[in-house]
Amino acid sequence: MSSPTATAPNYELIQQDGLETSLLEVSMGPHHPSTHGVFRMDVKLDGETVVDLQPVFGYLHRNHEKLAENMSYLASMPFTDRLDYFNSMTNNWAYALAAEKLVEIEVPERAEYLRVIMAELTRLVNHISLVGFFINDLGALGTPLLYAFREREKIMDLFEQASGARMMCNYFRFGGLRNDVPEGWLDRTREVVDRFPDFLDEYEKLLCENEIILSRTQGVGCLSRDLAISAGITGPMLRASGVNYDIRKVDQYGIYNRFKFRVPYTDDDVGDCYDRFMIRMLEMRESIEILKQALRDIPGGDIIGKAPKIFKPKPAEAYARVEGPKGELGFYLIADGTPKPYRYRVRPPSLINLTVLRDMCLSQKIADAVVILGSIDIVLGEVDR
Amino acid sequence: MSHTVGHEPILGKFPGLEWDEEAGALVVPAAQAAKIATWLRDNDAFLLDYCSNVTGVDYLEREIKEKVTNEAGKTETVIRIEPSRMDIVYHLYSMQKQTGPLVLKQRTNREQPEVESLTPVWRSCELQEREVYDLFGVNFMGHPDQRRILMWDEFEGHPMRKDYTEPFDYEWEPTPHDEVLERHQRGKVIV
Amino acid sequence: MTTSNTSPDIDLDNTTRTELERAGVIVSKVDYLYNWARGGSVWPLTFGLACCAIEMIASATSRFDISRFGSEVFRPTPRQADLMIVSGTVTKKMAPQVVRIFNQMPEPKWVIAMGACAISGGPFKQGYNVLKGIDRYIPVDVYLPGCPPRPEAVLQSLNYLQEKIRTQDIKSDPAFTKGRRQYTVPEFTGKDLEPPYNPDVWQPPTNPNVKPLEEATA
Numbered sequence: 173m174s175s176p177t178a179t180a181p182n183y184e185l186i187q188q189d190g191l192e193t194s195l196l197e198v199s200m201g202p203h204h205p206s207t208h209g210v211f212r213m214d215v216k217l218d219g220e221t222v223v224d225l226q227p228v229f230g231y232l233h234r235n236h237e238k239l240a241e242n243m244s245y246l247a248s249m250p251f252t253d254r255l256d257y258f259n260s261m262t263n264n265w266a267y268a269l270a271a272e273k274l275v276e277i278e279v280p281e282r283a284e285y286l287r288v289i290m291a292e293l294t295r296l297v298n299h300i301s302l303v304g305f306f307i308n309d310l311g312a313l314g315t316p317l318l319y320a321f322r323e324r325e326k327i328m329d330l331f332e333q334a335s336g337a338r339m340m341c342n343y344f345r346f347g348g349l350r351n352d353v354p355e356g357w358l359d360r361t362r363e364v365v366d367r368f369p370d371f372l373d374e375y376e377k378l379l380c381e382n383e384i385i386l387s388r389t390q391g392v393g394c395l396s397r398d399l400a401i402s403a404g405i406t407g408p409m410l411r412a413s414g415v416n417y418d419i420r421k422v423d424q425y426g427i428y429n430r431f432k433f434r435v436p437y438t439d440d441d442v443g444d445c446y447d448r449f450m451i452r453m454l455e456m457r458e459s460i461e462i463l464k465q466a467l468r469d470i471p472g473g474d475i476i477g478k479a480p481k482i483f484k485p486k487p488a489e490a491y492a493r494v495e496g497p498k499g500e501l502g503f504y505l506i507a508d509g510t511p512k513p514y515r516y517r518v519r520p521p522s523l524i525n526l527t528v529l530r531d532m533c534l535s536q537k538i539a540d541a542v543v544i545l546g547s548i549d550i551v552l553g554e555v556d557r
Numbered sequence: 558m559s560h561t562v563g564h565e566p567i568l569g570k571f572p573g574l575e576w577d578e579e580a581g582a583l584v585v586p587a588a589q590a591a592k593i594a595t596w597l598r599d600n601d602a603f604l605l606d607y608c609s610n611v612t613g614v615d616y617l618e619r620e621i622k623e624k625v626t627n628e629a630g631k632t633e634t635v636i637r638i639e640p641s642r643m644d645i646v647y648h649l650y651s652m653q654k655q656t657g658p659l660v661l662k663q664r665t666n667r668e669q670p671e672v673e674s675l676t677p678v679w680r681s682c683e684l685q686e687r688e689v690y691d692l693f694g695v696n697f698m699g700h701p702d703q704r705r706i707l708m709w710d711e712f713e714g715h716p717m718r719k720d721y722t723e724p725f726d727y728e729w730e731p732t733p734h735d736e737v738l739e740r741h742q743r744g745k746v747i748v
Numbered sequence: 749m750t751t752s753n754t755s756p757d758i759d760l761d762n763t764t765r766t767e768l769e770r771a772g773v774i775v776s777k778v779d780y781l782y783n784w785a786r787g788g789s790v791w792p793l794t795f796g797l798a799c800c801a802i803e804m805i806a807s808a809t810s811r812f813d814i815s816r817f818g819s820e821v822f823r824p825t826p827r828q829a830d831l832m833i834v835s836g837t838v839t840k841k842m843a844p845q846v847v848r849i850f851n852q853m854p855e856p857k858w859v860i861a862m863g864a865c866a867i868s869g870g871p872f873k874q875g876y877n878v879l880k881g882i883d884r885y886i887p888v889d890v891y892l893p894g895c896p897p898r899p900e901a902v903l904q905s906l907n908y909l910q911e912k913i914r915t916q917d918i919k920s921d922p923a924f925t926k927g928r929r930q931y932t933v934p935e936f937t938g939k940d941l942e943p944p945y946n947p948d949v950w951q952p953p954t955n956p957n958v959k960p961l962e963e964a965t966a
């Protein structure tokens with residue numbers, strides 16, 4: 173049971189004064205408060221130092237792909253909500269994009285704007301919750317998480333008003349959105365967006381230069397640029413390792429080419445936990461910029477294009493991806509001319525970002541392994557699907 | 558939009574390399590996958606340094622009805638039998654050149670599927686190939702750590718295959734639940 | 749605030765009771781006091797399985813504030829918890845661990861099955877790796893439907909549980925008389941879990957419209 177490129181440091185057991193020591197094996201999880209769900213790490217410890225680590229998956233394997241292959245295209249839409257349950261809107265979007273590649277449907281202007289607004293609000297929700305959980309993993313039990321969830325609730329309310337559900341929005345349709353936002357929704361959104369930077373200021377003042385956070389995260393869990401690219405890391409984690417790669421810029425799906433925003437990334441070749449944390453804080457600011465522009469320019473009009481009544485694409489293959497808050501979320505669909513997809517595959521960013529968990533944790537302290545896992549930002553619904 | 562990678566320059570370079578027009582994918586001949594992949598990764602014209610998505614596709618034996626025009630000028634329907642096969646699909650991008658995707662496919666049989674692992678070329682294949690091994694039963698030669706990833710170790714069978722039958726653990730329930738009810742009516746209910 | 753009747757089922761007229769209370773004397777039953785204390789300080793287990801766990805966390809945060817009902821002390825270890833909120837999809841791979849965690853909890857202990865998934869498999873019911881209801885292996889006290897249930901619903905389910913706790917009788921309740929309840933931990937086999945359900949806890953419902961086999965053939 174060894175993993176490819178990273179090899180455990182050559183370990184010799186210390187024998188001293190006739191005392192024999194041995195490695196301690198700890199199974200962290202699947203029920204462990206810091207594993208963000210039902211994830212398990214089999215850790216081998218020498219004292220407190222991690223000498224080997226094996227991630228164990230599958231405790232939330234809900235057969236999403238198999239189920240989706242046995243139902244019509246649209247029926248899978250609510251299931252995509254439950255993949256990465258923090259970000260139902262971006263999941264919806266990725267799936268809608270893939271389906272729109274199979275059957276050409278034009279998306280109306282207003283829907284495109286609303287899609288961007290929803291996706292960026294989702295990014296805010298994800299990043300604040302993540303930062304809250306991350307600080308929680310550092311040992312600050314409760315308080316930052318409460319702050320984060322306070323802000324999250326404001327955005328949850330917006331989602332609820334628009335789609336009828338707090339978390340599982342099921343709001344996107346092939347060719348647009350399910351329904352228009354209610355009256356006054358845009359104004360309320362503007363209000364929330366305008367006040368969000370105040371919260372970020374508060375949060376940054378509290379956390380970004382906090383002595384404890386600095387010493388717990390700087391230089392911990394280093395990930396080099398080359399390894400990040402080769403291991404297919406995406407999202408904030410990749411940018412923290414110094415790669416300027418954002419699918420919103422590269423693919424310019426939807427109408428992202430109309431907005432002015434910057435992509436934060438570090439300028440050196442290694443990223444540590446602090447970089448990953450900071451990238452997310454900065455990304456929130458950019459999301460707010462996008463939101464402001466979108467809320468300013470949004471036109472009226474239809475919100476769903478002319479989609480065929482029965483969604484029955486001709487035999488073809490399509491792969492569509494979006495920049496989800498956790499990384500590249502892709503959907504790979506193979507149509508065979510029936511109303512059900514022949515093959516339905518989700519490219520889960522959380523799972524692939526975990527490829528390097530072992531490399532980052534080796535020869536760190538066990539307490540840091542928790543921090544490193546927190547900084548990767550995984551959601552088990554997506555890791556195991 | 559990112560620029561797609563042209564496949565024409567690659568075709569001549571390796572014998573046996575095919576372009577599948579319908580799927581829009583390069584079909585790699587057996588036992589050359591790793592070589593071609595390394596070349597694609599390192600060649601300056603492509604620099605496909607990022608392998609995004611790895612997955613398997615299981616094709617059962619299918620009958621395909623096709624309309625053909627025969628010599629007399631009439632159209633007639635011909636039934637063609639497409640043999641079963643197993644595809645392993647790789648979606649490749651270039652982070653340096655910001656291009657992609659290029660779709661790479663390895664083809665193998667369903668009965669004893671065996672392909673070359675591309676984990677030595679791109680680390681990102683590691684967990685995804687393990688997943689394909691678990692759910693489709695494809696053997697990846699050269700994979701450093703091939704074991705089940707999602708199902709438990711004692712598990713038998715490969716659930717994502719099209720002909721997998723799941724254990725029957727439904728029971729009658731007071732609410733009609735489409736398929737469950739149907740199975741119940743067929744009398745297959747555990748009581 | 750109206751004071752609730754602290755001496756239910758005790759033959760005591762109201763004036764005497766108020767007078768006694770004024771003097772600092774409460775006439776009550778041990779059951780009542782014990783259950784009141786228990787119900788007001790249920791300690792849930794920090795135990796999240798899937799999406800529903802996020803709403804469970806949300807119910808503990810400042811907006812919904814589960815501490816109004818005395819349950820803010822989330823405990824990560826089962827040995828200090830009384831309440832297990834099964835929040836999310838229980839897969840077959842996870843089911844043995846859930847039962848094991850339940851076995852480790854001390855008595856008295858309660859279970860809330862939160863969300864459609866924990867009740868019956870929910871949207872994922874047809875999946876090959878999804879357990880069709882956690883009540884196949886452990887007894888459930890409150891079923892909380894929803895996908896996911898709103899945080900308010902979590903609080904209401906807690907209220908229902910407290911109501912249930914109030915009716916407990918210390919002398920006869922199995923939680924107090926039988927010692928720690930432990931259930932068989934299912935084991936992995938090639939296809940499924942063994943046993944597929946625990947017959948002591950759960951029996952599949954029978955269809956009233958279908959006659960038993962002997963009757964049908966006779």
Ligand code: SF4
Nearest residue numbers: 799836863864865895
């Ligand atoms: S009931 Fe719905 S929200 Fe809850 S775990 Fe199941 S799918 Fe997720």
